[in-house]
Amino acid sequence: MSKKYVYYFSEGRKEMKELLGGKGANLAEMTKMKLPIPQGFTITTETCDEYYKLSRKMPVGLEEEITSNISRLEKEMGKNLGDPNNPLLLSVRSGAASSMPGMMDTVLNLGLNDEVVDGIIKKTGNDRFAWDSYRRFIQMFSDVVMEVPSELFSDELDRFKAQKKVKFDTQLTASDLKELCDIFKSITKKETGQMFPDKPFDQLMLSIGAVFGSWNNNRAVLYRRLNNIYGLLGTAVNIQAMVFGNMGNDCGSGVCFSRNPSTGENKFYGEYLMNAQGEDVVAGVRTPKDMEDLKKEMPEIYRELNDIRLKLEQHYKDMQDMEFTIQEGKLYMLQTRNGKRTAAAALKIAVDMVKEKLLTEKEAVCRLDASQLNQLLHPTLDPKDEDKSEPIVTGLPASPGAAVGEIVFDAEKAFDLAEEGHKVILVRVETSPEDLIGMNAAQGILTARGGMTSHAAVVARGMGKCCICGCESLTISYKDKTITTSHGLVIKEGEVISLNGSTGNVYAKAIAVSEPDISGDFQEVMKWSDKFRELQIRTNADTPKDVETAIKFGAEGIGLCRTEHMFFDEERIFCIRKMILADSVEEREKALKDLIPYQRQDFEALFKALDGLPATIRLLDPPLHEFLPREKSEIEELARETNKTIDQIEKKIASLHEVNPMLGHRGCRLGNTYPEITAMQARAILEATLRINESGIKTVPEIMIPLVGDVKEFIAQKEIIAKVANELEKEHKVKIKYKLGTMIEVPRGALLADEIAKEAEFFSFGTNDLTQMTYGFSRDDVPKFLPEYIRLGLLKIDPFVSLDQVGVGQLIEMAVKKGKSVRKDIKLGICGEHGGDPASIEFCHRTGLNYVSCSPYRVPIARLAAAQAALKK
């Protein structure tokens, strides 16, 4: 059976988006709904695909189908293509299955030639309209189809107006415009060596080819890449009878939304212009009127349009974005589609539509874009203020939100200034754990190096703090305390900048900030999400403050507590450094003993904040060199305090240096070579558990051993922890309950998960490291080539942002299967950055995990995404 290339509008329906494109499917649907549509037909996306397979040739049979559909259209409209007495004019528009606004080509007013223009003048008596339409058609067709640069025409128009001594196009007379048509045709002749095609059917076929061709123009390809649009066949082409909003004062064009796209209010919202074409409304040449004006000006048309609005919303069960044209007092619908909206509007519309019984709660949940919630959870730069400002640099939008403050280059200074009440922004080439104190005190963080998962980015997201990373073009001088942009602009310490963490824009001035508003609709949607989701949502949290924020956002426990973050406080870091510098086990044990009270307090405070919710606590993970000082002055201070020589300390630092710290002496490799560290941490956790249980809060800590690649590593750690637990049980004469599990973050851990599960009560997938090792991508170094890889299409998306389901995911599925094969009730979770990404959450649901854990500020997103995943099944 040969393919059907062309669908008359009445042959399609809204479900045929893949084949007819969004625009074509909706035009077909509106036709079925008997709404007033300028009739026409759609050439399928498959035809476009075949056009490319044939090396940009039209498939055999297409022309025949087009001819017969044109005949049908001519009959229906009572007009004929190219008939001077009663000409049918056409629009030829692209329309893919995914919206790609403005990326592909359109030809309007097709079917005009000298004779037809005369005929129109005869018929309408409007010679200026006729010649202006022809002039526009020649320009548009020459540009789109014949590839004559558009500027040649606009330059000529300017020259022509100067010659005629007029300022505006509208001042040109009909005969001026006629003259211009000839000039335009000669430009095309000169540029292409070809005559402007006179025959309307030739015009049509050439335009169709051009629209197909525009599917692969540079900007369309780029747009698809940037918006992760993949797997489409091509664009459809919609051929439709032209209607004109610019034929007189009973004509007009407008764009409208069935509800307010910015607030979600259920009120007809839109703009229109009388005696204008759609383009004019969008271009903003004149100030458009609103729907209230239409109601007064053309009450009949308003009523008809309002009926259509309600009918379409009922039909599509979603807020609609519509285009219409009024021609000689008659309303035509040109397009309808689900309308884009702000996050706040999306929530309000969802809640209202459920109240209106337009949607069920499940449907409402599924319609929402979980990632969009992010907008609501952070302060934002006031768009009105921001729009007027020019960014000095654009970095990676590493952590959303807004920040305004004085720049500071040193973490301790940031802390001190913040204590004094200053709002500061910490600026570093890159951050390290030593900067935590300053990051915490700052409004926002700006770095010159590092990607979306650099230290600064990960920590800032965890803190819910605005962060812009990887501004490679900035030169940061710690010495001079200045930032210099590539344009030579110098900003000194103490001067104010503003960060937009959602776009990566940096401004050299203060911009107003709007605080987040978590409205009642938000809570309602969360309530529904919790009803439907099966995944538990935990949070990555290291401090009671994190825990409070996360619980406010609905977290059900801690999925990852990184104990090392507790060590950077002044007194603690000293103990840690003493421990690292120890020359004997005894010396090391002494230093560790000093740490126990601190660690115990940390855990007690966490358990208290959790009030009985579960907590997974990861034992020390990073390599020891991260805890040692870097600055000369700090080394000197440490030498004094520890009675070591500077030389000894520097030798120790050198001996701990690693070529690839990511793959080095860290995780349980530390705990196994320095068992004292594991023993200290186990004691602090279990003592805190004893105390908190005594206070009446029941807690069963989940101790997590990091970086396990072999069950023997796990067993060795387990033995150390069990020994401590036994000692404490004897000492306190009480049984201590705790769980012991591991992170699966090394590929070998996933490959041998069945052996590990014999010993481990739970797995938490550390997908950051698992991604690093499975791809062989250092997250600190990929910014060197990842953007280029995405540009080249070698990667669809940064695998540190959204889980690589076919690669890394394969290891996770394997580990889940192997883990369950030996321990049916093994608890499974994910605690990498992916725990807050909707697509990754869906994967986790599908793969049978019990929970996802994400930074506090992504908990609501995770709740919604988990519900959507459950409902998808």
Added chain:
Amino acid sequence: MSKKYVYYFSEGRKEMKELLGGKGANLAEMTKMKLPIPQGFTITTETCDEYYKLSRKMPVGLEEEITSNISRLEKEMGKNLGDPNNPLLLSVRSGAASSMPGMMDTVLNLGLNDEVVDGIIKKTGNDRFAWDSYRRFIQMFSDVVMEVPSELFSDELDRFKAQKKVKFDTQLTASDLKELCDIFKSITKKETGQMFPDKPFDQLMLSIGAVFGSWNNNRAVLYRRLNNIYGLLGTAVNIQAMVFGNMGNDCGSGVCFSRNPSTGENKFYGEYLMNAQGEDVVAGVRTPKDMEDLKKEMPEIYRELNDIRLKLEQHYKDMQDMEFTIQEGKLYMLQTRNGKRTAAAALKIAVDMVKEKLLTEKEAVCRLDASQLNQLLHPTLDPKDEDKSEPIVTGLPASPGAAVGEIVFDAEKAFDLAEEGHKVILVRVETSPEDLIGMNAAQGILTARGGMTSHAAVVARGMGKCCICGCESLTISYKDKTITTSHGLVIKEGEVISLNGSTGNVYAKAIAVSEPDISGDFQEVMKWSDKFRELQIRTNADTPKDVETAIKFGAEGIGLCRTEHMFFDEERIFCIRKMILADSVEEREKALKDLIPYQRQDFEALFKALDGLPATIRLLDPPLHEFLPREKSEIEELARETNKTIDQIEKKIASLHEVNPMLGHRGCRLGNTYPEITAMQARAILEATLRINESGIKTVPEIMIPLVGDVKEFIAQKEIIAKVANELEKEHKVKIKYKLGTMIEVPRGALLADEIAKEAEFFSFGTNDLTQMTYGFSRDDVPKFLPEYIRLGLLKIDPFVSLDQVGVGQLIEMAVKKGKSVRKDIKLGICGEHGGDPASIEFCHRTGLNYVSCSPYRVPIARLAAAQAALKK
């Protein structure tokens, strides 16, 4: 059914090694062969296992079985344990399934007490012998069973001799020795608070417990760890009637081999002493006599022993290592086992035994230890000379062989001195690709840092050059040009040192070197190996010299040619640096164009050396920063030569810095972001192919794309190469044949091998990187914890030395299966360091690879190991 704990010798056989230990099984076998064995019985290894499971208690029923076996032995010997008139004396010896010489405990002369001593004197009239035996027994038993420090007795003996004014033990009279027995007993009493046990059966049971206990003494545990002995149940205990070689001049003891263990010559070889115990022969108190002496001295005994030798060799079909004792003119065999031998002896024995029809070729091949061949392929330090010398430091034996030369600290100086005819050893803290020129010129390489797979180690093994790595205790000063040992010894540039690359020993003097001898036996064994093996053996080679060496050793092609090694020559490195510093694609292309002639010559020379054998050529792999200079002076020079500022170059170096270079911008990530590099290399390879084909040597190069984790990366590279090939084909009007494949070295590549195999014609497993990423082990950094991991038993063996079959191997098996599922005839090989490791080669055979590729000097090992793998199946 309850377990049988004890086997009388006649109940066992040689196949029961696991249960009876090596010694017990062979004593049983010799009993079956009706050889003269002092009778006895063996307590099984399972009993030892149970002893530990019962927390060091004897299992119920064991004592009863021992009692009944003692009765049987008493009956057979006509003597009774503890009977003063006719006493049975016993030896109690350990004996595990794997030989652990000297690691566990032994008790001799068991059954003596005051009464029995009197009885023996009465029976033999030899009171000195009786008291001396008793004295020795008290000392041994107190040491082994009662844990009294052995020095207490030897110190007392010295004191006693001084008091008696004698110099030698032998000068002590019977009554002196009797007195000593009492003193020894009182020492034991004082130290332990317990009387020395009088009852022979108590002595026996305590001794058995002590032997079980010695299974887990520190040195035994360490020995098993060091020798990779795992999975054994425990030690067996052999209880045997004592025979004495020291009862008079018709007595003696000896050790002998059925052939010469050092040359393999088929001649009875051994040593014995008259009137002596076995210990005396080993200890070397008197100079022992040889078998020719025995033939003269005791022709009957000699004939009997020689008969036994021949019988045992026929029976075991292997060279035997035997112990015997002559008591009062009667020969007793105490032990036999397969004898250890040198590599040369192993080959000769194998070849001879096939000639003698004792073994088939297949059996002979299977008996050999492939790794041992390494001894034969490199020069070695003369053991006579080396034994007399004390090493100044011991590092990691990174690449076998021997080297003697003046130390030099700079690669270029090493090169210059070598050109002048000096023999030099390059000493570096660690090496980098910049040092290649010096490494190549040096006799050997010594580094202070880096493990068995550090740059120095890998490159040196590739060159077949002696290398010792990771001598952490050495302080190397480039400034002073000195090495300082931890004892403060300073060695200056120009002074001579010697390296033993097989032990890691470094000597501060010149030691004589013996050149390798690849004898006819070697060739014979290789011929058999080639007959049986199914795996092809290729080599990792980057130069024609490598190729020549490898072909001499039997390589069948290149499995891995690392093109980057070609870039370090002076003129080339300049082009490379210019390319890296280029500010535009044009500038980069120009620099690359200058490289083409060099690269083409490289490949032409390789193809010529291969004379039609296949070659897999890997495109540029390491990150670009490896090619940039580090020293200030070099940077200045480069600035001058490239017309860049020093600042520009330093900025470039800084911008290329990576946190984890292993997981950074390298491999095909370079080729995809700088497609010009791939195009240049493809052109050089294909142009060389065209030229060499014209010269009459048919060659089909195999171009290998490194570090592929996604098929899209492969396709992008494929397109670049195909474009170059098309251009050349048009230019030269000839079809160019080449193959295109990839390295599977990133876990994701293995996980998605089916997709990649749709495009790739071959896979080569890069098991170095695959191991790094699967374990999350940086091979440069693991020396920080790997030794400790091995000591703790968390790892059996360095996974960079022998492939981790259950983890990394799982990924390989997966990739093989997936690869074959879409491309049945996909060619599969391995080119990591593991390609020369026998266990890994067996894995490759089993997994269905087509070839292994290893450094030239390991090719013979691979040939033999591949044959063994094929025969094992």
